Amino acid sequence: MASSTTLRAVTHRLTTTPVNQLPQIALFLATSLSDCAELLSAPQTQKNGKSDSDNAVQVHKLKSRLVSLLQDRSFEGRWTAVVLVKATVEAGQWEILRGCEPLVRGLLAILGKPDPVSTKKLCIITLTRIFHLTHQYQTLVREITTPSLPAFITASLNLVSVKPSSEPNRILKPNAPLLETVFHAFTSLIVRHPTVFRPFSAQIHSLVLSIIGAASSCAGSVVQLAQQLFIALHNCAPKNTGPEEWKRACQLTISSLHRTADHTFRAVVEQWESTDPSLRQASKPRDSSQTVGDDGPDQLGLPSWEGIHAGADRLTALLYLLSRFMTTQTTSTVNIPIGSILDLTTRLTSVTVPPDSDDASQTAIQLNPEIGREEREQLWSELPRIHVACMDLFLNMIDTLGNSIVPVAQNILEQALWIFQAEKFNKEVRTSLYHLIRRLLSLIGPTMTKANISSLASLFRYCCHDLLPQDADPKSQSQNQSSDPKSKSKSNLDSTNADAFLNPGLKNSHQSASSASSFPALHSAASQLLPALFTCLPIEYIPPSLRAEFDRTAILTRNKDAMLASVLNPMPIVKGRQANPSIMPFLAREYPEEMAVESLLRPRMPVLLGAPERNGFKCMDEDDDEEENNVARGVTYETTTTTTRTAQDFIGRSSFAASVDKSTTANAESTARDDPVNGHNKRSQDEGEGSLQTKKARVESTISPISLSAAGQASVSNTTATKTLSETSSVPATTTTPSVTAPSVVRMQSTSTQPEAKAGDVDDEEDSGDEIPALNLEPDTDEEDEDEDVTMEG
Incomplete structure (x- = not known):
């Protein structure tokens, strides 16, 4: 309505x-x-x-x-x-x-x-x-x-x-x-x-x-x-010709990239040789006296261009187009030419910025003497953004192919290292490298060798350097010390900033603030790479000094993910070398309210409520009822603060109790053989009592350290332990089972604080139906020796 x-x-x-x-x-x-x-x-x-x-x-x-x-x-x-x-x-x-x-x-x-x-x-x-x-x-x-x-x-x-x-x-x-x-x-x-x-x-x-x-x-x-x-x-x-058309367009794009590179890279003599025979015959560039460029439409049909800057624009545009081929979904299955793409990127990444462009003899790149210096310098300035486009292509290939890229991942890593060694001064290059290395480490990081990690150590240190503020970086501190105004001559005092003397920390605070705010993309990429260094690399192959730098960076930058990864992946203990300290205190102090930190500080074994009793373990509700009953009967528990009890402790104590039962049975049989009359009477008495009690009394599986030592001495001396039950009918049907998460040995003792029990007290305890019977480790003799019995606490 x-x-x-x-x-x-x-x-x-x-x-x-x-x-x-x-x-x-x-x-x-x-x-x-x-x-x-x-x-x-x-x-x-x-x-x-x-x-x-x-x-x-x-x-x-x-x-x-x-x-x-x-x-x-x-x-x-x-x-x-x-x-x-x-x-x-x-x-x-x-x-x-x-x-x-x-x-x-x-x-x-x-x-x-x-x-x-x-x-x-x-x-x-x-x-x-x-x-x-x-x-x-x-x-x-x-x-x-x-x-x-x-x-x-x-x-x-x-x-x-x-x-x-x-x-x-x-x-x-x-x-x-x-x-x-x-x-x-x-x-x-x-x-x-x-x-x-x-x-x-x-x-x-x-x-x-x-x-x-x-x-x-x-x-x-x-x-x-x-x-x-x-x-x-x-x-x-x-x-049914769509996949072939897609592959043809991709190959035309690669051919257009090679043709553009032929003209753009004419200032250097390339050492690269293509694996494709059709590309070995490169197109003839323009005359060296003319401006670099392409006169006619290329294989893809793109118009002409002129100048180094225009050539770099064409290269980056075609590289991003090739990346789009990797990420655009298709309605049918297509074949990606991985070999042709890696052949192209090998050519583009092999031409890098030389360390000293003025001295060609010290560089690995052979320069073309017919090309002037101005064109070469323009090419050096355009190379970083071309290589950034190459790394974007690598990232899109990894995103599309996933684990299928593993066979060529090492080749991609080598090309990335070529770019880093020559162009690490560029922040955009480092940003793209951090993203690429993080993705590669998730694929091939656990399989890296010690030599691989050594080759990447410089990149990892640069990652830490980009995250740390300038005042916390040792390199910047040494530079600040070397540039101390006191060490300068008096002739340079006129050019010194006077405000630096009034507020010496102004420059450091400005640098530390600008390091993260001026380049947020670089800081974000380095922050994402740092946790991967703890989780994706073999810990045993990381040098201790490099690992210490990782931990220091994680602490100073308050990187929660990196600190958690460091705690969860500690350095292995090497014989003859002191173990590295954990950064758990810093993590607990910085993030005390995080649930992940709480689970690391206080781990607890989960209790299965309502599960059946298995191997001597009971549910929590049954244990609580038993504890309340024991407290009502006057029994107290004494615990010591130790680590969490393991399953081996319970298995060992249960096996000891079983050995006591076996020794008791053997002693009873030997007594019957030695004294036929008394032994027969005792067996008859046991059978009579067994007819009154439907469930056999069990001995507590947890015993005190004193009783364990006594038992050990008894086993060494080959003595036989016997069990005496004063009042079998008064033994309760259920016994107290120790808690699964109890951290210490449980010891049961009487509320009386006297060290030894008197004979009268023993009689009183035997008459009471609420007391757990004691276990005697000595053979049965006369009634006068009852005062010397050693009680098994438990």
């Missing part, structure tokens, strides 16, 4: 409100229509009563009003109509979609009118949404999507480009604010309707390549969408 009232109110306001005031209430009306989803999606053909007929009338009024607003002369009316059409279609689903042909025609007409950019953008989004909603209904696809989609593609292309009549390719408009919206719509629709896009694939291909070739002059989001659309065009290939 509330939905029908809301729908009636919406149609009333749409009809009575002036058109120029509709944009002000468009948001309210769209929200109200979403509340009427149940009414709009209900079948209108089933009319069971007057209310259903009234609802159908309201829905018809709403659709008629929306169609009239789409054809309205004012911008405000058309803008409001586009917003409400999208809300109505999403709320009504199939019931609205099956009659939305007039709405689709009105939306397509708006794309050809001189409406504002916001109206056309909303119109493209609404049409894309309608085409997606009709995809699950084949009838609606044939009736609405297939006839309307070609007109939509043509209208969208006309909004962002111009097609000359004499050329098949399109030319991008200099100012196209709807370019991102159009590319996003094409990328999402081309996968579901490839046959409809097939006639337009050449026009879209030319438009996309113009953006990829001039990536530096376009927005980053537009370039990424252009790359995705370029890769998605392989779906428009004829039937």
